[in-house]
Structure formats: structure tokens, C-alpha cells
Amino acid sequence: MKVVSFDEIVEKARSLIEAVPSRRYIYRKYVDRLIKKEKLQRVRKGLYIVLSPIEEPERHVVDKLLIASKIRKNYYLGFHTALEFYGCAHSFHNNAYTCVKIKDRFDPFQYKRFSFKPVFVEDTDLEVEEKKYQENILRISSKEKTFLECIDRVQYAGGWEECLKSLEGLRNLDFEKLVSLLHKYNKDILFRRVGYILELLKKHSPFYEHLNEHLLNEIEKQITGQPRYLISRDKGPFNKRWNLYISRDFEEILRGI
Numbered sequence: 718m719k720v721v722s723f724d725e726i727v728e729k730a731r732s733l734i735e736a737v738p739s740r741r742y743i744y745r746k747y748v749d750r751l752i753k754k755e756k757l758q759r760v761r762k763g764l765y766i767v768l769s770p771i772e773e774p775e776r777h778v779v780d781k782l783l784i785a786s787k788i789r790k791n792y793y794l795g796f797h798t799a800l801e802f803y804g805c806a807h808s809f810h811n812n813a814y815t816c817v818k819i820k821d822r823f824d825p826f827q828y829k830r831f832s833f834k835p836v837f838v839e840d841t842d843l844e845v846e847e848k849k850y851q852e853n854i855l856r857i858s859s860k861e862k863t864f865l866e867c868i869d870r871v872q873y874a875g876g877w878e879e880c881l882k883s884l885e886g887l888r889n890l891d892f893e894k895l896v897s898l899l900h901k902y903n904k905d906i907l908f909r910r911v912g913y914i915l916e917l918l919k920k921h922s923p924f925y926e927h928l929n930e931h932l933l934n935e936i937e938k939q940i941t942g943q944p945r946y947l948i949s950r951d952k953g954p955f956n957k958r959w960n961l962y963i964s965r966d967f968e969e970i971l972r973g974i
Contacts (some may be wrong), residue, residue, distance in 0.1 A: 720766055720783040731743075732792065758821070760828045761828070780832070784813070789821045791841050794813070794816070795857075796820075812834060814835075815835055816835075817838070869902070885918060893932070909947075911958040912933060
């Protein structure tokens with residue numbers, strides 16, 4: 718499956734035609750005809766799927782990562798979508814999250830069974846990596862950035878249970894790099910959450926057991942002020958090290974993994 722934007726079609730057409738055709742001409746001459754011949758499938762305005770000769774219009778396989786990567790030029794795929802790319806998502810979701818700045822916002826839309834949604838971020842370059850994917854290049858948040866962002870905005874990671882069970886399988890994290898990035902975010906509640914979650918995963922996952930205690934100590938030193946809640950207004954046992962109220966039975970989520 719190949720996904721193209723109208724801008725890419727215009728660029729290609731103008732490279733092949735001596736005279737510089739207008740965008741309107743290109744749409745009528747090529748795009749509209751290919752749609753009618755069912756060689757192109759319209760995903761949304763300005764975004765199309767190119768069908769191979771053997772693909773049937775009503776039965777083609779939809780790749781949500783490719784579609785999500787073509788919505789905006791300045792973007793990255795993050796949160797649960799990044800977890801799926803890295804192969805550690807506990808379950809497959811029909812949502813795809815494209816991270817963009819507010820100025821590049823787009824309206825959420827549906828194609829087939831998939832929902833494509835923007836997540837607004839301040840920076841689309843920090844700790845964003847380019848990855849080869851089916852002859853395409855995708856922009857994906859690094860594993861370390863994915864870890865932090867999922868804990869920071871857990872609603873985009875599928876909620877706490879999905880988030881923890883997915884992060885439990887996130888291999889090859891660079892913990893030094895993760896802590897360095899955590900300092901750049903410089904958010905009090907995130908220091909607490911990340912310290913607690915790392916300590917929890919160190920007990921439960923073989924991918925975290927080599928986490929050095931000095932890094933946890935470094936995170937702990939950043940915590941000041943009054944106790945806070947892991948989950949807003951959900952008071953349970955108090956964790957003194959992380960100065961955090963933990964929801965009752967929260968650690969039960971990782972049982973049986």
C-alpha cells in the first residue's frame with residue numbers, strides 16, 4: 718500500500734510536464750480520473766491511497782501508520798501509535814496519534830475502522846527519529862521520549878493499565894538518556910511518576926532490571942513540595958520515596974505479566 722498527498726502528486730506532475738500546470742488542472746486531469754477508475758482511494762481531502770493492480774478497492778489493506786505519517790509535513794507519530802511501531806503495545810488500537818504543533822492542527826477524521834487524531838505538542842524535532850517502514854520513512858518519537866510522554870499524558874497511551882503493560886515490554890531503553898530527557902521536561906509530577914513507574918517496572922520486567930539505582934536516586938532528588946496524587950484525587954497508599962499517593966490496587970495491574 719502507498720499513501721500520497723496531493724502536494725506530492727503536484728510535485729511529481731510538475732517534474733514530468735514541461736509547462737507548469739495549475740493544481741486545479743492536475744486534479745481534474747489526473748487525480749479525479751484515477752479516483753473514478755478506482756486506482757486512487759480518497760482518505761480525506763488532499764490524501765490518497767494508491768492501489769496496486771491486484772488490490773480491490775473495497776478490500777485493500779489499510780496501514781494506519783502510513784496514513785498518519787502523511788497528514789502533515791511537520792509531525793511525529795507518538796504515544797500508543799509509537800508503542801505499536803516498537804512492537805510492545807499490549808493491545809492494538811484503532812486510533813492513530815499524529816503529534817503536531819497547534820499551528821499545524823487538523824480535524825480528527827475516520828477512514829475505514831481507523832480514527833486519526835492530532836496531539837498538540839510544542840516541539841516536533843526533539844528526540845524524534847526517522848525510521849524505515851515499508852519503503853517509506855516515518856518520524857517516530859524515540860523510545861525514551863515515548864516512555865515519558867505516555868506517562869505524562871496517559872490518556873493517549875490507552876489509560877494506565879494499557880500504558881504499564883505496554884511499557885513493560887519496551888526493550889533497549891537508554892536509561893541515562895531517559896533521565897537526561899526527563900530533566901528537559903522539568904515537570905514536578907513527571908519526576909514523581911517516572912521515578913515510581915521505573916522502580917515498579919524494575920521489579921516486574923527483565924527489560925528494566927539492569928536500571929542503575931543511582932538514576933532513581935537522581936530522579937528522587939528533584940522531588941520537592943507537598944505530596945501529590947499519581948491519579949488526580951484518587952487517594953490510596955502513600956509512597957514516601959516518590960512523595961506520591963498511589964491508587965489502591967494500582968500495582969495489581971502488573972500481576973501475571
